Amino acid sequence: MYTYDKIIAKTENKLKKTNKRSNHRFIPNTSFDKNTMIALHHLFNSNIISYVNGPLKAGKESVLFWAVDKNGNDVALKIYLTTNSIFKKRHMYIRYRKGSMYLNNSKNTIESWAKQEFQNLKHCIRHNVSVVKPIYVFKNILVLNFVGVNGIPNKTLAESIPTQHDYTCFVQILTDLYRNAKLVHGDLSSFNIFKTNDGLMFFDLSSSVPISHLNANMLLKRDIYNMSNFFKNKGLVVYHPIDVFYSVKNVI
Ligand SMILES: Nc1ncnc2c1ncn2[C@@H]1O[C@H](COP(=O)(O)OP(=O)(O)O)[C@@H](O)[C@H]1O
Ligand SMILES: [Mg+2]
Numbered sequence: 242m243y244t245y246d247k248i249i250a251k252t253e254n255k256l257k258k259t260n261k262r263s264n265h266r267f268i269p270n271t272s273f274d275k276n277t278m279i280a281l282h283h284l285f286n287s288n289i290i291s292y293v294n295g296p297l298k299a300g301k302e303s304v305l306f307w308a309v310d311k312n313g314n315d316v317a318l319k320i321y322l323t324t325n326s327i328f329k330k331r332h333m334y335i336r337y338r339k340g341s342m343y344l345n346n347s348k349n350t351i352e353s354w355a356k357q358e359f360q361n362l363k364h365c366i367r368h369n370v371s372v373v374k375p376i377y378v379f380k381n382i383l384v385l386n387f388v389g390v391n392g393i394p395n396k397t398l399a400e401s402i403p404t405q406h407d408y409t410c411f412v413q414i415l416t417d418l419y420r421n422a423k424l425v426h427g428d429l430s431s432f433n434i435f436k437t438n439d440g441l442m443f444f445d446l447s448s449s450v451p452i453s454h455l456n457a458n459m460l461l462k463r464d465i466y467n468m469s470n471f472f473k474n475k476g477l478v479v480y481h482p483i484d485v486f487y488s489v490k491n492v493i
Contacts, residue, residue: 249275252282256293260309262391265295276348277320280380289377289384290316294392302447307392308384315387316376317394319358321351321447323381348381355383358447361424365446368421371414373435373444388435388442398441398471399431408472408479410441412489415464419489424449425457429464431471462486 259265273281284290290308297305297317306318359378362385366374374386389395398407411434418424426433427448435442450457465482472479480488 245275245279248282249278252278252285255285256281258292259294260292260313263292263294263307273320274323276323277381280382283379284318284377284382284384289379290318293318297392297394300445305394307387310376315389315392317385317387319355319383319385321355321381321383323348323351351381354447355381358445358449359383361422361446361449362444364424365418365422365443368417370417370422371440371442372418372446373442385444388437388444395435395437397432398434398436401436403431403436403472403475403477405477407436407441408477411468411472412480412485414441414443415468415485416489418443419452419461420491423452425452425454425461426464427460430467461489465489 281293288311291311292309294307294309297307299305300319303319303321306320308316308318310316355378359375362372362375365372373388375383376386377384387394415426415429418426424446426443426446427450428445429443433443433445435444448460450460454460462482465485469479469482469485
């Protein structure tokens with residue numbers, strides 16, 4: 242048997258063991274590709290995770306899993322999909338990102354996106370922007386603080402009834418993101434914002450760009466228009482998107 246196969250067999254065994262709170266059963270060979278299995282092996286071996294309890298959601302570019310760390314805390318694993326047409330869209334961003342190399346290899350590209358999201362989130366936390374806390378990244382797997390209870394993710398803004406206060410909170414986080422972390426989210430929608438008891442929390446920052454990026458203004462405007470429409474359609478009072486744009490950029 243190749244060492245490679247041994248690693249996969251070992252990882253499969255670990256994946257079969259979930260912790261008590263889960264009723265999920267892992268079915269070998271159907272869930273993950275080989276590269277993901279090797280990345281999971283690393284997470285088990287470095288004691289970043291002890292169990293993978295089961296799948297949470299399949300997003301458009303990733304699958305999310307509920308896992309448990311060595312202290313029994315819930316964590317979320319965001320596993321970036323390695324074979325997906327989304328590459329084309331992503332290349333648009335990567336190609337123009339200042340100082341970054343254009344990567345042609347899809348596996349490398351995906352790994353660079355996981356790393357990028359980790360760094361963006363870390364940068365936000367450092368600057369007190371309300372985002373999901375990142376824990377670790379390895380290859381195509383991003384480990385995040387679990388937002389939710391007992392394997393059930395917190396409701397996103399899309400799944401909640403938004404209030405006028407949520408709108409104010411949204412404008413504040415957008416401003417903090419721009420002025421303090423110097424980033425534009427780039428894929429902001431009600432599906433990428435958690436509504437928690439402590440207020441709103443942005444997540445899914447894999448498409449975020451620095452404010453110096455060529456497309457930063459365009460992406461910021463798009464984010465604001467998307468969110469303004471969302472709040473307006475829910476019957477809330479919103480500022481004109483262009484006023485929000487200039488206010489975020491502090492040029493009013
Ligand atoms: N840290 C987290 N804790 C709990 N659930 C999460 C976490 N991050 C994401 N999720 C769940 O997974 C879904 C998809 O995550 P997201 O980062 O938006 O992936 P994608 O890039 O595929 O859209 C979210 O809507 C949310 O329900
Ligand atoms: Mg998303």
